[in-house]
Each structure stands twice: as C-alpha cells, then as structure tokens.
Amino acid sequence: MDKRKDSNAAPSRRRVITKQKLTSPKQADALLAELRGLIESARQRVAHAANSTLTMLYWHVGLRIRNEVLQDGRAEYREQIIATLSQ
16 A cells, blocks of 8 residues: 555645744743633633523523413413422
C-alpha cells in the first residue's frame, strides 16, 4: 500500500502550535489577557446555551400541563395542578 498523501485530499484543518518563548513581561501579559478572554467567551456561550435550553424546557413543561391537565383551559385560582399531576 502506498502511504503517501493523495494530492486531491482535503488539507488538514489542524492548527499547528509552535513553541514560542515569552521574551518580555508585555508578551506574557498579552498571552494571559488573550487566554482570559477565550475562557470568558466560552463561559458566556455556555451560560447562554444553558439559559436558552432551560427556558425552552420550562415552556414545554407548561404547554404539556396546559394541554394534558387543564385541557387547554386556564387554571382556577384554587386548583392544585401539582396534586393533579402527581396522581
């Protein structure tokens, strides 16, 4: 078998990370700031995704309660929906 790369193959999408010496405190500070930014950005994306998912979950739970328990009506003031659901 020929193990050479096919000339028609898609190029690799891997990013090559080269070792780089931090020669000054400014470079170290810049690297630290960039890493902090990456971490903060990822945290914000995770929080947004979690909030969106929970919002949709609660909406669907409410919709199911309305459809199945209340039969598309509105709950009476003293009606106990949780007691109905638990049965």
